[in-house]
Amino acid sequence: MANELTPLKSNDEADDYYLEEEEEEWSQTAIYAMWGGGVAVCLGMLYLFIFFLPSVYIPVARPLDGVVKVAELDVGLSVLSPKRVKELGLDKFQFIDNDKKDEDEDDYEVDEANKDGNDYEADEQEDGEHAVSTANGVERYILVGDVHGEYQNLQRLLKKISYNKKTDYLLLLGDFITKGPDSLKVLDWAIENDVDCILGNHEYYVLQNYAQFHNLYAPFFQDLNSTSMETHFSTRDKFNNDPEYLLAKKLQLHQVEYINKCSVIKRLGQVPFHNPEANNGTKRSVQGAAVHAGLRWDLLADLNEQEPMDNLEMRKLLPPFYNETTDDPHAEGAIGWTKIYKNKQKALSLKDKLVVYYGHDARRGLRLSKYTRGLDSRCNAGGHLSAMIIWKEAGAKGKKVVYKEQAFQVECK
Numbered sequence: 385m386a387n388e389l390t391p392l393k394s395n396d397e398a399d400d401y402y403l404e405e406e407e408e409e410w411s412q413t414a415i416y417a418m419w420g421g422g423v424a425v426c427l428g429m430l431y432l433f434i435f436f437l438p439s440v441y442i443p444v445a446r447p448l449d450g451v452v453k454v455a456e457l458d459v460g461l462s463v464l465s466p467k468r469v470k471e472l473g474l475d476k477f478q479f480i481d482n483d484k485k486d487e488d489e490d491d492y493e494v495d496e497a498n499k500d501g502n503d504y505e506a507d508e509q510e511d512g513e514h515a516v517s518t519a520n521g522v523e524r525y526i527l528v529g530d531v532h533g534e535y536q537n538l539q540r541l542l543k544k545i546s547y548n549k550k551t552d553y554l555l556l557l558g559d560f561i562t563k564g565p566d567s568l569k570v571l572d573w574a575i576e577n578d579v580d581c582i583l584g585n586h587e588y589y590v591l592q593n594y595a596q597f598h599n600l601y602a603p604f605f606q607d608l609n610s611t612s613m614e615t616h617f618s619t620r621d622k623f624n625n626d627p628e629y630l631l632a633k634k635l636q637l638h639q640v641e642y643i644n645k646c647s648v649i650k651r652l653g654q655v656p657f658h659n660p661e662a663n664n665g666t667k668r669s670v671q672g673a674a675v676h677a678g679l680r681w682d683l684l685a686d687l688n689e690q691e692p693m694d695n696l697e698m699r700k701l702l703p704p705f706y707n708e709t710t711d712d713p714h715a716e717g718a719i720g721w722t723k724i725y726k727n728k729q730k731a732l733s734l735k736d737k738l739v740v741y742y743g744h745d746a747r748r749g750l751r752l753s754k755y756t757r758g759l760d761s762r763c764n765a766g767g768h769l770s771a772m773i774i775w776k777e778a779g780a781k782g783k784k785v786v787y788k789e790q791a792f793q794v795e796c797k
């Protein structure tokens with residue numbers, strides 16, 4: 385072995401010697417050139433990483449539009465035949481228990497329905513309404529509580545209920561992004577599938593962060609004579625690690641436009657008026673509305689009078705008048721907004737009643753009652769993801785059309 389290596393070794397030495405000699409001739413220039421080049425490369429890299437690449441990855445931005453406060457649903461429910469109801473798997477009514485049966489227990493009053501005087505009148509009115517809504521009809525309204533970026537669980541839920549984008553109207557009740565793993569996926573999927581949305585407090589915070597990152601006007605609400613246009617974020621806050629800020633930084637134009645178009649409140653037209661616990665179909669329907677957190681009972685005559693930030697964040701109402709909201713579940717003397725809402729609604733005639741579908745309250749979880757249906761069942765914290773399906777069904781043997789609804793859930797993994 386040593387013998388074989390010897391000639392090679394001597395060759396190497398010869399080469400080294402030859403190279404060294406040549407290097408010495410231009411070594412001064414080489415050293416300057418190397419230093420110069422090195423500094424240039426370093427500066428180049430600094431520029432690349434600090435200025436050029438970040439700006440390549442900062443999506444194009446544009447100012448936010450005013451958020452719509454109250455939108456109107458422009459489709460109605462067509463009447464499903466019993467056969468179609470069976471095909472859709474809606475024929476077996478199952479009541480899904482509310483998550484907690486603790487405080488506010490008097491949300492559950494089974495037979496208050498029959499005390500309302502104007503049932504029959506309302507039934508007559510409904511017939512005209514059926515005919516109208518069938519023309520521009522979908523088979524089902526599907527309202528889904530807080531998804532929070534749980535894309536996989538959302539897809540499992542939609543599969544379970546055989547969601548069909550051509551025949552169903554799907555509405556996300558706000559907080560469909562942030563917290564969970566796949567906010568952007570949920571967003572892109574909703575955009576691709578023309579899914580409708582309600583603005584949640586987390587969407588609002590993300591819009592705020594977006595405006596801050598891009599030096600834009602803060603989000604504002606369309607028909608308020610507010611001063612919010614004066615709130616301009618002037619410093620780009622580059623080193624904020626808040627997850628909502630990091631998400632906002634990534635938003636592409638089409639994504640932020642989608643969020644910006646979600647309304648605070650959506651009027652749903654006629655929905656079933658009943659206790660969801662005993663749903664064998666009801667001929668009685670009332671106006672319905674969707675909102676993320678809740679509605680103030682005292683501002684129902686014109687929903688534009690509602691304060692959007694209340695609608696996005698409220699949980700309870702404060703004494704003495706219970707017309708002031710709080711999102712603090714432990715606030716002194718505060719009462720759940722749904723409880724006060726129910727008591728105020730009871731006094732109204734059928735045509736003035738308004739049933740509210742909402743999310744937001746993961747703490748209380750699924751909460752279906754006569755005037756309010758809470759659909760945030762904590763998917764993001766190992767709970768369930770819930771959808772409420774609303775449809776209209778032809779009555780057996782020439783009987784009247786009935787309204788029905790049914791909650792469906794998947795356990796979140």
Ligand SMILES: *[C@@H]1O[C@H](CO)[C@@H](O)[C@H](O)[C@H]1NC(C)=O
Pocket residue numbers: 607608609
């Ligand atoms: C906004 O201001 C205009 C003019 O001052 C007024 O006519 C309008 O009613 C206001 N709108 C609301 C929602 O307060």
Ligand SMILES: *[C@@H]1O[C@H](CO)[C@@H](O)[C@H](O)[C@H]1NC(C)=O
Pocket residue numbers: 661662663664
């Ligand atoms: C619904 O109707 C069916 C048959 O008509 C009956 O057996 C069932 O008890 C009813 N359910 C409720 C909750 O009233």
Ligand SMILES: *[C@@H]1O[C@H](CO)[C@@H](O)[C@H](O)[C@H]1NC(C)=O
Pocket residue numbers: 705707708
């Ligand atoms: C609540 O009601 C009281 C008494 O009617 C009224 O004075 C007060 O302005 C109301 N507050 C709000 C926030 O509407």
